Amino acid sequence: GAGVxxxxxxxxxxxxxxxxxxxxxxxxxxxxxxYRQSLGQGPEFLIYFQGTGAADDSGLPNDRFFAVRPEGSVxxxxxxxxxxxxxxxxxxxxxxxxxxxxxxxFGSGTRLTVV
Amino acid sequence: AQxxxxxxxxxxxxxxxxxxxxxxxxxxxxxxxxxxVQYPNQGLQLLLKYLSGSTLVKGINGFEAEFNKSQTSFHxxxxxxxxxxxxxxxxxxxxxxxxxxxxxxxxTRLHILP
Numbered sequence: 001g002a003g004v005x006x007x008x009x010x011x012x013x014x015x016x017x018x019x020x021x022x023x024x025x026x027x028x029x030x031x032x033x034x035y036r037q038s039l040g041q042g043p044e045f046l047i048y049f050q051g052t053g054a055a056d057d058s059g060l061p062n063d064r065f066f067a068v069r070p071e072g073s074v075x076x077x078x079x080x081x082x083x084x085x086x087x088x089x090x091x092x093x094x095x096x097x098x099x100x101x102x103x104x105x106f107g108s109g110t111r112l113t114v115v
Numbered sequence: 116a117q118x119x120x121x122x123x124x125x126x127x128x129x130x131x132x133x134x135x136x137x138x139x140x141x142x143x144x145x146x147x148x149x150x151x152v153q154y155p156n157q158g159l160q161l162l163l164k165y166l167s168g169s170t171l172v173k174g175i176n177g178f179e180a181e182f183n184k185s186q187t188s189f190h191x192x193x194x195x196x197x198x199x200x201x202x203x204x205x206x207x208x209x210x211x212x213x214x215x216x217x218x219x220x221x222x223t224r225l226h227i228l229p
Contacts, residue, residue: 033216033217035219040124040221040222041221041222042119042121042205042207042219042220042221042222043159043205043219044219045216045217045218045219048216056216059216091158091159093159100147100149100164100209100217101147101166103149103161103164104159104161104217106158106159106160107158108157108158109158
């Protein structure tokens with residue numbers, strides 16, 4: 001596609017529920033990144049994929065968060081037993097290998113609200 | 116580990132006046148530096164980047180930034196701002212010898228006053 005697509009754009013869920021957030025990167029981009037942006041804060045790094053494998057998952061806050069990219073394209077961020085503190089905008093970005101040199105292309109984000 | 120500090124959470128400036136948004140970074144190795152902009156209700160866009168070479172970097176929309184290694188700074192400047200520059204600006208850093216992840220600062224909201 002022309003840009004990075006994230007679905008849904010908004011998600012409201014009850015505390016304790018499971019959610020999946022989807023990211024469809026730009027076709028051909030090998031690197032994919034997930035960030036979380038809380039109100040009034042900058043994007044916080046969560047995880048980075050190079051192809052199908054997670055190259056760096058050091059930003060995942062705890063074992064309730066998990067992300068996959070099984071075919072090296074679409075990625076899904078999965079959050080189990082959601083908590084109110086998980087409420088944030090979840091951003092996905094993609095790039096060619098060596099992304100920082102070219103710059104990331106960000107999606108518009110998924111706004112997650114846990115009630 | 117690398118980190119970024121943006122001391123000013125908000126900067127008000129009159130239209131057509133100059134502006135400087137401050138950014139300091141912390142890293143023990145060489146770095147790549149970036150400024151991203153987020154316009155209201157839009158996604159993050161790359162404004163400019165420093166990878167190597169000239170320490171003065173020019174970006175889109177008339178913005179420029181200067182890399183100062185001794186002061187570990189990468190301040191963003193524009194000589195004359197417009198209402199359309201109203202946005203949140205994020206400084207970001209990536210360590211030169213590590214993987215590609217970029218670490219962002221907390222952002223500076225630029226308010227343009229008429």
